[in-house]
Amino acid sequence: MKNTRFYTLMFSVSAIYFAAMAFWLITDDWNLPDILFLAVSIGCFVIVSRRLIIRIHERADAEKQMERQLQTKDEVFSSLFDSMPMAISVVNRDGTFARTNPASYLITGYNPDNFTGKPFTDYVHEDYLDLTVDRFRRTLKGEVLTFDTVIRNKDGHKVELQVTSVPVADGESVSGIIAIYNDVTAKRRTEERIKHLAYYDDLTGLPNRRLFRELLTEQLYSRRSGSVYVLLLNIDRFKFVNSSLGQDFGDVLLLQLADRIHQSVGGKGVTARMEGDEFAVLYMDDSGETDPSGIANAIFAQLESPFSIQQYTLHITVSVGIAECGTAGDFDETEVLKNAGIALSKAKEKGKNHFELFKPEMNETYVKKFNLENDLRTAIQKEQFFLLYQPQFRIETGEMIGTEALIRWRHPERGVVSPGEFIPIAEETGLIVPLSEWVLREACRQNKAWQDQGFPAVPVSVNLSMRQFLQPNLTERIAEFLDETSLSPQYLELEITESMTMDVEFATAALMSLKRLGIRISIDDFGTGYSSLNYLKNFPVDKLKIDRSFVRDILEDPHNAAIVRTIITMAHHMKQTVIAEGVETQEQLGFLRRYACDEIQGYLMSPPVSEDKIRNLLQAWKETASGRV
Numbered sequence: 001m002k003n004t005r006f007y008t009l010m011f012s013v014s015a016i017y018f019a020a021m022a023f024w025l026i027t028d029d030w031n032l033p034d035i036l037f038l039a040v041s042i043g044c045f046v047i048v049s050r051r052l053i054i055r056i057h058e059r060a061d062a063e064k065q066m067e068r069q070l071q072t073k074d075e076v077f078s079s080l081f082d083s084m085p086m087a088i089s090v091v092n093r094d095g096t097f098a099r100t101n102p103a104s105y106l107i108t109g110y111n112p113d114n115f116t117g118k119p120f121t122d123y124v125h126e127d128y129l130d131l132t133v134d135r136f137r138r139t140l141k142g143e144v145l146t147f148d149t150v151i152r153n154k155d156g157h158k159v160e161l162q163v164t165s166v167p168v169a170d171g172e173s174v175s176g177i178i179a180i181y182n183d184v185t186a187k188r189r190t191e192e193r194i195k196h197l198a199y200y201d202d203l204t205g206l207p208n209r210r211l212f213r214e215l216l217t218e219q220l221y222s223r224r225s226g227s228v229y230v231l232l233l234n235i236d237r238f239k240f241v242n243s244s245l246g247q248d249f250g251d252v253l254l255l256q257l258a259d260r261i262h263q264s265v266g267g268k269g270v271t272a273r274m275e276g277d278e279f280a281v282l283y284m285d286d287s288g289e290t291d292p293s294g295i296a297n298a299i300f301a302q303l304e305s306p307f308s309i310q311q312y313t314l315h316i317t318v319s320v321g322i323a324e325c326g327t328a329g330d331f332d333e334t335e336v337l338k339n340a341g342i343a344l345s346k347a348k349e350k351g352k353n354h355f356e357l358f359k360p361e362m363n364e365t366y367v368k369k370f371n372l373e374n375d376l377r378t379a380i381q382k383e384q385f386f387l388l389y390q391p392q393f394r395i396e397t398g399e400m401i402g403t404e405a406l407i408r409w410r411h412p413e414r415g416v417v418s419p420g421e422f423i424p425i426a427e428e429t430g431l432i433v434p435l436s437e438w439v440l441r442e443a444c445r446q447n448k449a450w451q452d453q454g455f456p457a458v459p460v461s462v463n464l465s466m467r468q469f470l471q472p473n474l475t476e477r478i479a480e481f482l483d484e485t486s487l488s489p490q491y492l493e494l495e496i497t498e499s500m501t502m503d504v505e506f507a508t509a510a511l512m513s514l515k516r517l518g519i520r521i522s523i524d525d526f527g528t529g530y531s532s533l534n535y536l537k538n539f540p541v542d543k544l545k546i547d548r549s550f551v552r553d554i555l556e557d558p559h560n561a562a563i564v565r566t567i568i569t570m571a572h573h574m575k576q577t578v579i580a581e582g583v584e585t586q587e588q589l590g591f592l593r594r595y596a597c598d599e600i601q602g603y604l605m606s607p608p609v610s611e612d613k614i615r616n617l618l619q620a621w622k623e624t625a626s627g628r629v
Helices: 002-027 032-083 104-108 126-140 185-199 209-222 238-245 247-268 292-302 333-349 362-382 419-429 432-452 474-485 504-516 548-552 558-573 586-594 611-628
Strands: 087-092 097-100 145-152 158-170 173-183 227-235 269-275 278-285 307-309 312-314 318-325 355-357 385-394 400-411 415-417 460-463 492-497 520-526 543-546 577-581 599-601
Touching (some): 087 104, 104 173, 126 158, 209 227, 209 269, 209 278, 209 318, 227 247, 227 333, 238 247, 247 307, 292 355, 318 333, 385 611, 400 432, 400 599, 400 611, 419 432, 432 460, 432 474, 432 611, 474 492, 543 548, 543 558
Parallel strands (some): 400 460
Antiparallel strands (some): 087 097, 087 173, 158 173, 269 278, 385 599
């Protein structure tokens, strides 16, 4: 470029100089030196002119080549622009589309030519317009940005986009924007679904434990006035309903229950499903005048109406534990939930449909229960239990016809622990299953040992827990114990409760399976639970056991007396044996004998005793029988 300018200048100077010399020679006389000088000047002019012409041609060729290169680059850019799988648009400074590639059609539904000259704001969803315009302006100032926005496609549906905006530099200014964008609608929905699963219960749609704890933490550290309560709720006897009627039935019940709890709380609280049949309520009262008992009673009131599911009508109650949250910083969410849990445990101890407000003194009880549970797990591992046996007698002859195995716990520090203390904990934690299996195995072993020692063979009865009865492999497990101890099945009697027969189809199949082993079956605490006489007659039951609560007041309460007489008569009509437990006086024995009760069990005849004393009773019976012979 500089050489061309030099030759152009020299050509101009030479032309002027040559013209002047020619004028001077024409107007003056020519001599030889002048002619030579003119020739030299013409030669120089020709040389400079030729060089200039060459440079002009070279420049023209260079410009053509550059034009061809630019054209090639534009063709390459267009090819890349049109074939890119990601949608790309070029936007002018005024916000109108300059160009859009074909990939945009898959996202927007519009032909790329439809965009040209139109403002990008025509396509942005109104909720995201301000954000998108702000990002457009910042990109025109030179920023490279990545952001999310939403547009409406040709069908009017919302499409979520992730956009990267790049400024188009023109020297030191920005002439427009290149926007690269892709559809992230499905990705965002998946992310929202994952987030929902992380924070909400999949069955009820309520907040789960994780979200509830976060909401509770927020309330604990942000609230400065009013009252906040946490309520933990457990459905009374839900495990029995779920096991008896099926998980699908239980799920429907949980859905209906969740809705009723939510209605009872209204706009003042958050209802969450923590796990299983446990729900929680975070109740917020700005006035600070709420009586916590009123919250629990509102929930109880919502549950008074029965639940109708399939062909069943159920009356459902809940136990509720309530803990009040202090002012900011007094508690953390773990402590509040622990306090509510302690109160819930206290409510359960009172029975169904109760609530308890946490009090600091409950902590001591909770710690004892926690320690007892840990000790119970250790006791099962180390077999710290032993059995006592309460003899059973035939009323007419007075002979010993069987024993009931009763578990006791020999605690290494506390001594003998009553079943009333540890059985409820075992049932609550599921430890009742290994505990019950230990009782079965030990009772079978001991009974076989007595027989091997030459004592009269009598059945030993063992109580089955609800969890144990509902196990699908119950028959197989009992068969294993009988085989392991070599005890004949006829000398094992299993005691079930009436409540275990609520699911008639399951109970019938389970009892029939047990009976095929040759085991005897009795119904314990008869008259205190639910029984359908229509089904009871079809159950393979050998014996009904009259509950001690009827026997205790049999002489003072005419209703109890009538119940006992009815049970005896009904059982005999169904060819079943009747045994009364809790017999403590001769008067009670006389009443039972008068109305033809078959057997008795109670302190009148013998308290629960050790295996040695049972051996003595069996020996005495053996000697008496020998004397009669």
